[in-house]
Structure formats: structure tokens, C-alpha cells
Amino acid sequence: MHSPSLDTGHDKPNRLVLLLPLLFVVSGTLIRFLAFRYAQPDTDWTQYFDALCRWDCGWYVHMAESGYDTFPVPSRVSAGNWAFFPFYPILVGLIGKVIPLPTIVLASLVSILTAYAAVVAAWPLLGRNIRAYALYAAFILSGPLSFYFTTFFTEVMFVLLTTLVFRFIGRSDYLGAAGAAALLSATRIVGVFASLAIGIKALMDYRATRGTWRGVIGGLLGQPKLVLAIFISPLGFFVYVAFLNYWIGDGLAFSHTQRAWGRMIDNPFIYLWEGLINWPDNGALLSNSQILALAAVTGLVCTVILAIRRQWPAVVFCLFCILIPLAAGLASMLRFMAGMVPVTVTLATLLGRNRAVFAISLLGLIVSAWFVTLAWLGGNVALV
Amino acid sequence: MRLSDRSPLAIYALAAVLALAELAILWQALHPNVSADYRAYYIDRTTTCLPQPVTGAYVLGTELNFRSGGDETRELRPCGWSGPAGDGMHSVGETSRLRFAIGTPQPLTLMLELTGVTLPGPAKQRVVISVDGSKIGDIAVTPDKTERFTLAIPAKALGESGFANIGLDFPDAINPGKRVSNTYWRSVKLTAASLSPAQPG
Numbered sequence: 009m010h011s012p013s014l015d016t017g018h019d020k021p022n023r024l025v026l027l028l029p030l031l032f033v034v035s036g037t038l039i040r041f042l043a044f045r046y047a048q049p050d051t052d053w054t055q056y057f058d059a060l061c062r063w064d065c066g067w068y069v070h071m072a073e074s075g076y077d078t079f080p081v082p083s084r085v086s087a088g089n090w091a092f093f094p095f096y097p098i099l100v101g102l103i104g105k106v107i108p109l110p111t112i113v114l115a116s117l118v119s120i121l122t123a124y125a126a127v128v129a130a131w132p133l134l135g136r137n138i139r140a141y142a143l144y145a146a147f148i149l150s151g152p153l154s155f156y157f158t159t160f161f162t163e164v165m166f167v168l169l170t171t172l173v174f175r176f177i178g179r180s181d182y183l184g185a186a187g188a189a190a191l192l193s194a195t196r197i198v199g200v201f202a203s204l205a206i207g208i209k210a211l212m213d214y215r216a217t218r219g220t221w222r223g224v225i226g227g228l229l230g231q232p233k234l235v236l237a238i239f240i241s242p243l244g245f246f247v248y249v250a251f252l253n254y255w256i257g258d259g260l261a262f263s264h265t266q267r268a269w270g271r272m273i274d275n276p277f278i279y280l281w282e283g284l285i286n287w288p289d290n291g292a293l294l295s296n297s298q299i300l301a302l303a304a305v306t307g308l309v310c311t312v313i314l315a316i317r318r319q320w321p322a323v324v325f326c327l328f329c330i331l332i333p334l335a336a337g338l339a340s341m342l343r344f345m346a347g348m349v350p351v352t353v354t355l356a357t358l359l360g361r362n363r364a365v366f367a368i369s370l371l372g373l374i375v376s377a378w379f380v381t382l383a384w385l386g387g388n389v390a391l392v
Numbered sequence: 393m394r395l396s397d398r399s400p401l402a403i404y405a406l407a408a409v410l411a412l413a414e415l416a417i418l419w420q421a422l423h424p425n426v427s428a429d430y431r432a433y434y435i436d437r438t439t440t441c442l443p444q445p446v447t448g449a450y451v452l453g454t455e456l457n458f459r460s461g462g463d464e465t466r467e468l469r470p471c472g473w474s475g476p477a478g479d480g481m482h483s484v485g486e487t488s489r490l491r492f493a494i495g496t497p498q499p500l501t502l503m504l505e506l507t508g509v510t511l512p513g514p515a516k517q518r519v520v521i522s523v524d525g526s527k528i529g530d531i532a533v534t535p536d537k538t539e540r541f542t543l544a545i546p547a548k549a550l551g552e553s554g555f556a557n558i559g560l561d562f563p564d565a566i567n568p569g570k571r572v573s574n575t576y577w578r579s580v581k582l583t584a585a586s587l588s589p590a591q592p593g
Contacts, residue, residue, distance in 0.1 A: 079430060084444035086433065086471070086575075232403035239410035250417045257430075259421025264434035268442075270573035282570070337571070 009314065009322055009353045011178035012132035019132040019175075028138075029127045029145040033120060035374065036150030036158065043381035057112045057159070059385060063392045064340075065160045067092055069111050072101035072160075079256050087268035090261040094248055095194040096165040115160035123148050123157040126168035133174060133353050140360030143369055144353060151373040152380035153346040153391075163347035165195050170325075170349040173202045177209045177321050185209075186237035194244025197262065201328035203241040205321035210234050212320060266336070276334035280304055283338045296390035300338035303345040304330060310351040313358075322350040340392055440485025440575045443470035448491040448555050455503070455586040468492060472560070473582070480507060480581035486565045486574055490558040492587045497550035501591070502528075502543045502558065505584035508535035513566035517579045520561040523549045533580050544590060556587060 013019050044051075044059050051059060061069065067089055075098075077088045100115045107114055127145045134140040148157050148167070157164040169192040176184035185206050192199035214227050228234060249259040258264060283301030288294060294302070311326040326348060333344055345351055359369040384391050424435065433442035447467045456463045458481040465481070472488030475481040494500065508517045516532040526549045531541045550556055562579035 079426075080442075080444055084446075086442040086444075232400040232407070236403050236407040236410070239407050239414065242414070243410065246414045246417045249421050253417065253420045253424075257426045258424035258434070259417065260424070261434070267434055267437065267573065267575060270576045272571045272573050274571055279571075 009133050009174065009317075009319060009350050009357070010135035012175050014179060016179075019136070021128050021131050024138070025128060025131050025141065028142060029124050029149055032127075032145045032149035033124060036154045036377065037120075039150060039374070039377045040155060040158070040381050043378055044385060047382055047385040057110075057116045060116075060155050060159045060381075061112050062384065062387065064092070065112075068097045068100075068160045068162070069115065071097035072104060072111050072115060075101070076251075076255060085268070086265075088256075088261065088265045090252060090256060091265045091269075093162065093194055093196050093199070093262070094251075095191055095244060096162045097160075099165075100160070112160060116158060119160060119164045120149075120158050122164045122168050123154075126157075126164065126171055129168065129171045129175065130349065130353060132178070133171065133349070134357055134360075137357065137360055139363070139366045140353075140357045143360050143366065143373070144356040146370055146373045147352060147356065150377055152376040153342070154377060155381060155384050156343055156346055161343070162195050163343060166192065166199065166347050167349055169195060169199070170202070170347075173205065174322065174349065177205060180209065180213050182206055182210060182231075182234045182237035183240070186240035189241035190243040192244070193242050194248055197245075198329040198332055200242050200245040201325055201332075203238065204328065205325040206237055206241055208321045208324050271336040271339075273335050274337075276331045279334055279337055296388070297338055299390040300341040303342040304334055304338065306355075307345045307348055307351045310348075310354045313354055314350055319350075326350050342390060343392070439487055440577070441471040441487040441489055443489060446470050446491055448493040450492040450494075450587070452492075452494060452500075453586065453588040455584055457584055458582045470557075477581075480583035482509070482581050483560065483562060483565075483579045484576055486562050486577060486579075488560045488562075488582075490560075490585065492556045492558070493554060494550065494556050494587065495554055497547045497552065499547050499590035500545040500550075500556065501588050502545055502556075503540060503584070503586045503588070504531075504543075504560075504582065505538060505540045506531075506533045507538040507581045507583065508533040509566060509578045509580065510536045511566045511568055511578055514564045517562060517564050519580060520559075520563065522559040522561070524551045524553075524557050525559070538583060540584075545587075 040060065041056055044056050045053065048059055071089055071092060076090060079088065081088050100111070100118055103118060104111055104114050127148050130144055131141060134144055148154065157167065169188050172188035173185050173192060176188060185202070189199070189202035189206060192202050210228055210231070211224065214224055215221060218227065248262070252261045253259040280301050283297040286295050286297035288298070307326065307330045311323055311330065314326065315323045329344070329348055334341065360366050380391070424431070426435070429443055432439045446469065449467050456465055456468070458465055458476055460476040460478050462476065465476070468490055469481070470489045470491050472483055472485050473481045474484045502521070506519070516534055518530055518532055520530045521528055521543055523545050528545055528549060529543045533539065545556065562577070565574070565577035565579040567574070567577050
């Protein structure tokens, strides 16, 4: 992952940067739509958005339409929707008050717009390298996991806001980063760890400027905007906790309700190892557990690469965003890794270095979109 | 006025206000104000059964079929059941509950038709049965064998609420896999139940 330029003019997207993702918006929509028609030939074409809305997507649709559950949960189950952070579904719900479209159609259109914005915003983080940029745009908008970013999941907003956080961090704009981090911390629980990335960047800046760690505490506290940024960055998280205090009487309901899903907290590396050695017994190349574990391993490998490059804010952010969910099991790990900007941007820059590798990777992304979308429509558990 | 134009003191004051607000929210989050049922299930984790509001609508003496395609029993099942399936209503967790409207407290007879699950585990599944929190007996259910169990409920075990809240605790509940939460452990399958006025004598 590259740092943005200190001269903001350098990072301004040119016409190619603005147009290229549109090509992938079209190709991605076409591939997913054709996969839908192939998988469900008897379903009316107008059901396209509904057909792609699977697993947690249904929870987000309900949240956008009806908000948060009371207690006891009206549907008389112990799984309350407090587990899901509010920013993106509530944003879609608010837009829905103005634009009267079916929620899933509106959410899908907002997601595609957000995904497009996230790709364009990532241009500086990709080193302003057109091959890396093309791969990243293809991955988000037309790749095998593009349905996460173009239906109704929080991942797309998480990607946009993480991109903004790291753009601001790259320029040592602590307040800008804190503003994006505040929204990020209301988007997914791990978003709150962007605060740590800002703190690490401040430490690195202090060391780079002074050449010593001496007087670091006073030096950091002596920067009023940094101090303010530290308390702004987790604000979205705290606002949600305050809401749950009011709504349910339990500010940590988002965590407590996980009990209903049967999640067990354990050593993340034990989960990882057990996933890796869980060989398939149905003739498949890889089991679902192995796919999920390999996604986490990919994230960890990219984190090591970031550490070798001394990109410590991204390293700390990645470690928390990988290990905290992993401590509750491998579920959704592929989706979580797909939404990790430092991981996917690093991969895009690596694969974009060589012309031949770039061409093969781009082709692989586009072709695999067809097969993975079919697996998604078929309810493959590894994609949950 | 831009933030950069403000005095450092004003910025520190704003940061202090935010810090205090966040501390207050955190303090409140660490001291939840919730019902006993909520606390037991979500926070203390002392039960796997979170009772849901049900009417308990029931005519005394009616035998109910808990298999799929059988009687509609949702309003009698506050928690701890999964189904119905073709082989009955599966218990989930370490406790399941039933709730029957009974009107005036009187001596009753509870009939349960149960089958033990066939997962690897003990030779018998013990089931401790209670009414309104008072134990009325325990039974042993054999895996893959359907049996009827009859238990007497004395009138004094019933409260004045007009309902009989039947608890089934499963001390031998089986963990169906590695690192599966006890909210998903398995024990018995319920295929039929009734609550009838006790025969005199």
C-alpha cells in the first residue's frame, strides 16, 4: 500500500481513473446478471437484486426498513439484530425515505455507487499505478466477490471509509482520518481499531520529526488536534453503544447477542489450524473451512508484507481486524478479508507489477466472477 | 471559523467533553439495566434458554402432536426447541421450556413422549423436570427409543399465574461438535405431550 502524495493535486484522478471503474461496473453487473439467469432461469428477471441478497443481506434489508429490534425480539428468537452496526443500513434506510424504491434495489444501487467511489479514492494508495488500479477496480466491481460490494453488505462502506482513513493518515491529517474513522467505527465493530492506526501514525510522525522517543507523551499531548482526533475517531462506536444503552438497557448488546449464534471465543490460531487441516470428504479440492482459513492466511501474509515495509498503522489495523473475528471462528472470513483495504490494495500492487501476471490476474478475476457468483446463488457456506 | 483557527484551549476543551461523554457511555455499558432473563442468557450465560413471550393457550387434557404436520405448538414453547421436524421437536441447549394455560391450580398429570438423540454420548439422557421452578421428577430417555413418561404435578407446585411453566433440564446434553456453544447442544426429541387433571385417588 502506498502513501498518498503530500501535494493533493498529484492524487487527483484523471479521466482514465474515473472511467476505468465504470467499465467494471458494467462488466460486473452483466456477469452477475447472466449468472443469475443461468442459475435461476425460471425466476423473473426483476428478482435479480433479491436473488443476490443472501445471508446477512436479509438482516440489513430488515434494518433499513424497520430499524433495530426491541427486546424481546418481535420475531421471538434470541438473535437480536443489535449485532449489526448501524451506519450503512440506517443510511440506506434514510435514503429510502426520499427515494421510494424497494429497499434491496435502492441498497444495491447505493452499494455500486459507494464501491465506485471507494475504487477511485484508492488511486493514491495503489501508487497511482494503472495496472494495480485496474486489478483493484476489477476485484471490487467485477471480481469473484463483487456481490459483497454491490448488493447490501456493510463491507462496501467499510472499504470506502477505510480507504479515506488511510488517505488522511498518509498525509498525517489526523482530524480528517478521525472523521472517517468515526463513521468506520459505526459501520463494523472492528472499525474502531482505526483509532489505533491514527495513534501509531502520530507516534511514527513524532519519531520521524524529532529523531527520538524522548518526550513522546508530552509531544503528542501537546498537539491539540491530535488529542481531539483520538477522541473523535471512536465516536461512531460510542454513539451506537449509547443508543443500545437507551434502546435495550445494554450498551454491549451487539456483543452479548452473539451468544444466540453460538459463537465460541478461542485462540484464533487454533481455529486457523483446524480449518487448514479440515480436508474435504466429498471429492472437492478444498473444504469450506480450508477456503476460509486460507483467506485469513492471505490476510496475515499481506500484514507481514506491510510490516516488512514498516507500514505500522496498516499492520496494527489489519492484525486487529483479522485476529478479533478469527477468535470467534472462521465464519465469514472470506468476506472480511475481501473488505480489508490494506490487504486487497497490497495484493493489487503486487500482482500489477508484472505485465504478464497482471493480464493473467485480470482474466482470472473476471472469469472466476461467473463461477463464484453461481456458488453464491447456490448458497455456498464458504461465502457467507 | 476553521478548527485550525481556534485556540488550542478550545480544542482541548472539546476533546475533554468527548472523553467524558465516552467514559460515561462506557460506564453505563458496563452496568446494564436489563431483565433477569436477559442477564441470565446473554450476560451471565447461566441458561441456554431465553424465554420468549407465548400465550400458552391450551385446553387441559388435549394431547398435542409435536411432529411436523402435527399441532401448532408455537404458543406453548417459550424456548429451547428447534423444529418441528418429522421426528419431533428437538431440544437445543441445556434447558427447554413448555408453558400451558391451566386456569385454577389443581393436581395435574404431565405426559411427555420423548426420544433420545442418537449422537455419540451417554447411554441414557437424564431429564430433570420442574414446574414453576420446583422439581417434580427426573426421567432417563434412551437414544433412538420413543417412550411415554407420566409425572404427577401437585397443586402446591403451581403458582397463582394460571400457567404451568414446565422446565426440562438436560444434564447429559451432547455437544454435537468441536467448540459448539452449549446453546446448540442436543438431548431429546419431543413428539407428544399433554397436561390433564389428575385422576382422583
